[in-house]
Amino acid sequence: xxxxxxxxxxxxxxxxxxxxxxxxxxxxxxxxxxxxxxxxxxxxxxxxxxxxxxxxxxxxxxxxxxxxxxxxxxxxxxxxxxxxxxxxxxxxxxxxxxxxxxxxxxxxxxxxxxx
Amino acid sequence: xxxxxxxxxxxxxxxxxxxxxxxxxxxxxxxxxxxxxxxxxxxxxxxxxxxxxxxxxxxxxxxxxxxxxxxxxxxxxxxxxxxxxxxxxxxxxxxxxxxxxxxxxxxx
Numbered sequence: 001x002x003x004x005x006x007x008x009x010x011x012x013x014x015x016x017x018x019x020x021x022x023x024x025x026x027x028x029x030x031x032x033x034x035x036x037x038x039x040x041x042x043x044x045x046x047x048x049x050x051x052x053x054x055x056x057x058x059x060x061x062x063x064x065x066x067x068x069x070x071x072x073x074x075x076x077x078x079x080x081x082x083x084x085x086x087x088x089x090x091x092x093x094x095x096x097x098x099x100x101x102x103x104x105x106x107x108x109x110x111x112x113x114x115x
Numbered sequence: 116x117x118x119x120x121x122x123x124x125x126x127x128x129x130x131x132x133x134x135x136x137x138x139x140x141x142x143x144x145x146x147x148x149x150x151x152x153x154x155x156x157x158x159x160x161x162x163x164x165x166x167x168x169x170x171x172x173x174x175x176x177x178x179x180x181x182x183x184x185x186x187x188x189x190x191x192x193x194x195x196x197x198x199x200x201x202x203x204x205x206x207x208x209x210x211x212x213x214x215x216x217x218x219x220x221x222x223x
Contacts, residue, residue, distance in 0.1 A: 003158070031209060042121075042215030043159075043201055056210060091159065097209055103149075104211060106159040 004107035006092050012113045018080040021110045024073055025094030033104060034067055034077050035091040043091070049075065082114045117142050117206045121214035128192050129222050136187040136217045138176075138202030147205040148178055148185040151213070154198045162187075162200070172196070192221045 005024040013019055025032045033048040047057040052069045060067070064083070069075040079086055089111050093104040118141040128134055140146060150162040163171045165178040165185060176187045185202060199218050203211040 033210065035213075040215075043213040045210055045212070048210055050209065056208065093159075103161045103164070108158055 004092055004094055004105055006090075006107035006110050008110060009108060010111050010113075012115065013082055014115050015083055016081045017114075018078065019082045019086075019112060019114075021077040021090050021092075021112070023075045023077070023092030023107060025075070025092070026105055027073070029094035029096045029105070030072070031095050031097060031104075032069060032075050033093040033095075034075070035093065037089040037091060037109070046077070079112075082112075084114045087112055087114050117146075117204060117212045119202050119204050119212050119214035121200075121202055121217050123217045124215070125218045125220065127220040127222065130194055131191050134187075134189045134192045134196070134219065134221075136200050136202075136219065138185045138187065138214060140183050140185065140202075140204050142183075142204060142206050144207060148176070149203040149205070149211070150174070150176055150185075150187050151201045151203055152198050153201070159201070192219075194221050194223055197221045 004026055007022045030051050034046040036044050036046055044059055046059045047067045048055055049069045065079055067077045089109045091109045092107045095104045120139045122137055148165040151159050152162045153159045163169055174187055174189045176185050178185050197220050199216050201216045202214040205211050
């Protein structure tokens with residue numbers, strides 16, 4: 001298994017543009033998490049899904065951010081319009097709590113730069 | 116409220132010196148505590164969990180409920196230990212609450 005897959009790995013865009021980040025979780029995992037990593041705030045949970053249903057989106061900064069999970073093997077995080085303060089590394093992680101413990105498996109991250 | 120505090124952004128030591136990365140948490144129930152590590156150019160990965168009471172790569176962490184702490188320790192640091200370390204808490208939901216992380220630098 002290739003693990004959690006994220007694309008693109010790097011994204012540079014201009015303020016006001018729409019950005020879409022993609023994630024493919026590990027097959028069989030029923031939980032998917034989106035995080036944002038910055039120097040100042042560390043690793044922040046944005047939203048997580050269970051069986052494709054959003055469970056907790058309290059970490060989503062504002063209405064400019066949205067996330068979807070149309071099926072068990074794909075999720076997107078969209079920022080529209082993007083702003084320079086959105087520049088960060090965005091991680092996707094997945095796990096299966098059916099295993100009885102909560103290790104999360106992380107993707108390589110998408111480094112977003114908004115100019 | 117659930118919260119994880121890592122007071123040090125950067126910890127620098129020389130090879131062979133003892134290391135302690137501090138982690139304090141706030142949670143009213145019985146939490147699960149974890150340490151995750153991110154080596155340069157690698158994915159964030161689980162280092163250890165308090166329920167396993169194991170030593171991984173020479174690191175140990177003991178949950179102290181009285182002090183609400185879960186400090187990560189290693190008696191003799193190695194250069195390959197240089198990385199970003201995150202303490203995380205899982206409460207009554209399925210999500211992890213991470214601290215802001217501590218960068219460990221081990222000099223030769």
